[in-house]
Amino acid sequence: MRQLSELDASFLYLESETTPMHIGGVYLFDASGLSDPLAFSTFVSYLRSRLHVVPLFRQKLKEIPLRLGRPYWIDDPGFSIERHLTYVNLGEHGKQASLMSLASKIMEEPLKRDRPLWHITFVDGFRIDDPEGDKQGFALIVKLHHAAIDAFSGEEIMGKLLEYTPEPRPIAPPRPWLARPEPSEERVFLQASANMLKTPMQVASLAYNAAEATARGLVKKQLQKLPVPFPLFTAPHSPFNRQITANRRIVSASVSLSRLKAIKASLGDVTLNDVVLGLCAETLRRYLKQHGGDTDKSLVAMTPISVRSSSLRKATGNQMSAMLLDLATNEPNPAARIRRIHQNAVESEPYREAIAADRLTELLPSTLLALSARLYSELQVAQRYHPLFNLPITNVPGPQVPLFLQGARLIRQYNTAPLFDSLGLVIVAVSYQGQLTLNFTLCPDVVPDGDSLQDLIEDSLTGIEECLHDLGPDQGLETPHGSGQNLTDEILGALENMIKGGLQRFRR
Structure with missing residues (x-):
């Protein structure tokens, strides 16, 4: 078990129906150079093969009885990647305005606490505006809870999930993974009691x-x-x-x-x-x-x-x-x-x-x-x-070299941050490939x-x-x-x- 820090736990306590406390990202990929469009099933296989680089993707919260202490991160024995993925096809409405409107609606929904605190929406049918004509692309709308990451670690995670080469690498079989047994209520209670003895x-x-x-x-x-x-x-x-x-x-x-x-x-x-x-x-x-x-x-x-x-x-x-x-x-x-x-x-x-x-x-x-x-x-x-x-204003330095997902180049990214009472505006600035994007949530x-x-x-x-x-x-x-x-x-x-x-x- 790994206990949440005090700061991490505070983001759980601040969350409500009107104030979801997750960090978000909208990632736009140019797929015009691919011989075949990237299928959703291919993306699922790709992500499944990369889960080992981000352990928190398979960890959920374990609450302390009577809230005697901060929650713990534990392995989710019932983990299923399908519970964290959604497929959307924009069809003829696949322009950036429609994508951002969809992302805004998705960001309004809190993450479910009975599973690892992340979700990705794969958006198909997206068309990239280009002077030479619209290009075929796709987008990812990502949500990660603020209790698990901050804006800086969020950038690191995306860097680990994506690739630095335009040549699509063969998708390797997922590494074997066996969830560690979920701790009993008695063990959690005893651990909380031991922590209380240290409190004075x-x-x-x-x-x-x-x-x-x-x-x-x-x-x-x-x-x-x-x-x-x-x-x-x-x-x-x-x-x-x-x-x-x-x-x-x-x-x-x-x-x-x-x-x-x-x-x-x-x-x-x-x-x-x-x-x-x-x-x-x-x-x-x-x-x-x-x-x-x-x-x-x-x-x-x-x-x-x-x-x-x-x-x-x-x-x-x-x-x-x-x-x-x-x-x-x-x-x-x-x-x-x-x-x-x-x-x-x-x-x-x-x-x-x-x-x-x-x-x-x-x-x-x-x-x-x-x-x-x-x-x-x-x-x-x-x-x-x-x-x-x-x-709040956060400036997050991003990579200045291009990132790829199975040969599709990441061309732009937009990042969001949570709002809470009396804070109706947050700015997140992220740099990528010689551009700085100012994101207003x-x-x-x-x-x-x-x-x-x-x-x-x-x-x-x-x-x-x-x-x-x-x-x-x-x-x-x-x-x-x-x-x-x-x-x-x-x-x-x-x-x-x-x-x-x-x-x-x-x-x-």
């Missing part, structure tokens, strides 16, 4: 960090009474932070990585990720202006940070921390904004959560964690108070006219490029008037050192 030691070590975080919160509350803005801790209300419904829509657009790299080179000391965030920020600002939103207050993004070890890589689970980042959307110059985003990212290093996301959930038993997630949604906490952040009842985001991406990129010519060497690097961030840093630093010293003496 665990809680003692966490109490120190919790006290620091609590004291920090009190300090911030008092500082907020001063005329010093706190953009990294108090995100403004925005149209994106309202109660969501079960409806989903996927909106995507691609831009050339070379254009983004040229912007990075022009701006100097910024990263490519800063440029991507700047493009997202300009797109959001233009959307807000089109729909009468407030652009005087800067949006705050939550940007996941992969903490995977380069020496010990684990392809599954959630191995990430997070950073709150001021997107400077109140800065009118989109090129200067990128410099300011970089500056905010560097300065916000000390402002990361006092307890990382995977340790924060350790403070609560599984039952309380599940209850708190439900109450957070049902009491509409995020709508009654300022949200911690306005939206949105609730259309919260974010109307979502299709306009496609055109706004190109307009935003052009606007950034035009502003580069007149940008001064230090423009965007100055501290905004009245921000008081340096004063805030000094106050927080001094008070936190006092708190830490007192807690350390108490700990002894």
Whole structure:
């Protein structure tokens, strides 16, 4: 048995009928070079031969009696690949708009908990738009639960399932696999009881960090009474932070990585990720202006940070921390904004959560964690108070070499992320073969006219490029008037050192 981490389990507890917590992907393949169309039965045989490279595909959840602890991953003795696959033929409607509409509907449905938490829809009859005429293709719509993977490990999994050569390899027979016996309820209960005996030691070590975080919160509350803005801790209300419904829509657009790299080179000391965030920020600002939103207050993004070890890589689970980042959307110059985003990212290093996301959930038993997630949604906490952040933005580097599936080349991929209460919009940026695709997963009842985001991406990129010519060497690097961030840093630093010293003496 392999127990879920606290962060992985939290995605199970956040799930509801209107908030399915899976990561999705739509993968488009060009099959025009194949002598024969790839049959669904061939795809099933191919996938069956590759199951051994992703063990989680044959593992399901084992709940702890009375929710005394986090669930475990165990082998599914009744595993059947057919329960995880669906075939759809678009027929005469096989255009990209129809495909994305189908994908949006599929993403609305939660994965079933009585089996391994993944599903793939094979879409036949898809026609690829091409200047020389429509090309024959097919698509895969993939769902993987967030409890099993994060966006970074999801890319690794797809890289393992696909091939790096255009020549179709012979499909090997599936490797023999025998499910390990399912643990008895008694064994699971005893394991949970043993874990509970360790809890006092665990809680003692966490109490120190919790006290620091609590004291920090009190300090911030008092500082907020001063005329010093706190953009990294108090995100403004925005149209994106309202109660969501079960409806989903996927909106995507691609831009050339070379254009983004040229912007990075022009701006100097910024990263490519800063440029991507700047493009997202300009797109959001233009959307807000089109729909009468407030652009005087800067949006705050939550940007996941992969903490995977380069020496010990684990392809599954959630191995990430997070950073709150001021997107400077109140800065009118989109090129200067990128410099300011970089500056905010560097300065916000000390402002990361006092307890990382995977340790924060350790403070609560599984039952309380599940209850708190439900109450957070049902009491509409995020709508009654300022949200911690306005939206998540994830930038996932993808392969820059072509991938194939039995000779069919992957030409584009679109990725989705889960929404939950008060978060009606999520952005996932994925690069592949010299292109960066910005993917907007949105609730259309919260974010109307979502299709306009496609055109706004190109307009935003052009606007950034035009502003580069007149940008001064230090423009965007100055501290905004009245921000008081340096004063805030000094106050927080001094008070936190006092708190830490007192807690350390108490700990002894």
